[in-house]
Amino acid sequence: LAVCAAVPTLLTALHRLGRGLPPVEPRADLGHAANYLYMLTGEEPEPARVRAIEAYLISTIDHGFNASTFTARVITSTGADLAACLVGAVGALSGPLHGGAPSRALDMLDAIGTPDRIDGWIRDRVLGGDRIMGFGHSVYRTEDPRSRMLRGIAEEFGGPLVEFAVQVETRVEELLAELKPGRELHTNVELYAGVVMELCGLPREMFTPTFCAARVVGWSANVLEQAEDSKIIRPAARYVGPPPPQPLPVVAPR
Numbered sequence: 001l002a003v004c005a006a007v008p009t010l011l012t013a014l015h016r017l018g019r020g021l022p023p024v025e026p027r028a029d030l031g032h033a034a035n036y037l038y039m040l041t042g043e044e045p046e047p048a049r050v051r052a053i054e055a056y057l058i059s060t061i062d063h064g065f066n067a068s069t070f071t072a073r074v075i076t077s078t079g080a081d082l083a084a085c086l087v088g089a090v091g092a093l094s095g096p097l098h099g100g101a102p103s104r105a106l107d108m109l110d111a112i113g114t115p116d117r118i119d120g121w122i123r124d125r126v127l128g129g130d131r132i133m134g135f136g137h138s139v140y141r142t143e144d145p146r147s148r149m150l151r152g153i154a155e156e157f158g159g160p161l162v163e164f165a166v167q168v169e170t171r172v173e174e175l176l177a178e179l180k181p182g183r184e185l186h187t188n189v190e191l192y193a194g195v196v197m198e199l200c201g202l203p204r205e206m207f208t209p210t211f212c213a214a215r216v217v218g219w220s221a222n223v224l225e226q227a228e229d230s231k232i233i234r235p236a237a238r239y240v241g242p243p244p245p246q247p248l249p250v251v252a253p254r
Contacts, residue, residue, distance in 0.1 A: 003082065003220060008032075008213040012039035015206055033057055036213065041201065049200040052153050053210075056196055059146045059189065060211055062218030068092040068099075072219045076226040077233040085223045086216060093212060102194030102211070103204040105134035109161070109168060118171045126179045134191030135172055143186045150192035157199045165195050 005026075013023035016039075024039045033054035037045035045053075062069070072089040080088075093099040112121045125132060151169075154162045169187050176185040197207050 003086065004217050005032075007216045008036045009039060011206070011209045011213055012036065015040065015203075015209070016042075036210075037200070040206065045200075048157070052157070052196050052200050053202075055153055056150065056193055056210070057214040059149060060193070060214040062215070062221065066098070067095070068215065069219060069222050073222050073226040074233045076223045077229075077231065079230070082220070082223055086219055089215075089219045090212065093208070093215070099208045099211065101133055101188075101190035102197060102207040105191045106194040106198060106204060108133050109165060112168060115164070115167050115171075118168055119175065122172055122175050123179070126175065132172060132176070132185075134169075134194070135176060135185050135187055142184065144188040146189040147187040147192055150189065150196050151187075154192050154195045154199065157196075159199070161195060161198065165191065 009026055016023050021042070024042050026035045026039055030038055030044075031050070031054070034045055034050045036057075037049060037053060065073075068089040071092040072085045075085045075088040112118055122132065151166070154165065169191065173186060176183065193211075194204075194207060197210060198204070202210060
């Protein structure tokens with residue numbers, strides 16, 4: 001519990017210090033999400049923004065054996081302490097294939113700019129072999145349920161950004177069905193996560209740290225669960241390289 005409370009406090013303090021602003025102490029009368037926004041901005045947040053960020057944090061606490069969670073469990077299985085396990089998880093999250101997608105999804109919306117540019121922009125990227133941020137998932141072959149929830153929250157705010165995101169979502173899914181038939185590529189949590197965080201006033205460089213502030217709860221739960229089993233995680237590997245140039249000598253077992 002102490003770690004789960006300390007991480008968002010540290011993240012917001014580092015962000016403010018990086019901008020030449022003093023850290024903001026958490027308030028005992030504010031809840032977790034409200035305190036996060038308060039420590040980030042220095043202003044008491046509006047209730048609608050608190051509910052939106054709270055929903056995002058809850059939806060991203062845990063999600064199966066993703067790369068960072070699995071990393072934390074592997075490190076735990078060695079007998080390492082909690083700090084080492086969480087640092088390892090953060091290291092896995094730092095990779096671009098795992099973290100940072102919400103801000104890149106918003107960068108995509110910025111790059112497209114207007115509805116008349118959607119088709120051309122998406123076709124160029126798909127045919128060029130690029131990944132369309134906010135679409136497709138390694139687990140889901142249908143719509144990501146977290147995406148549906150966050151889209152509903154975004155639509156409660158309304159405005160041009162939300163309207164454009166919905167237009168892009170609809171057309172991109174149609175184009176992906178045309179250009180990648182049979183792949184079932186739908187929106188994932190990242191597209192509307194980025195929209196919601198933008199609407200709540202979070203700077204884009206804090207999108208991934210905000211995800212981390214939520215996921216540290218799930219990492220910690222997995223670490224505690226894994227620590228109950230002292231057996232080390234040691235997967236086997238099968239060599240698939242080229243055969244040796246000559247037969248290897250057979251050595252009799254000792």
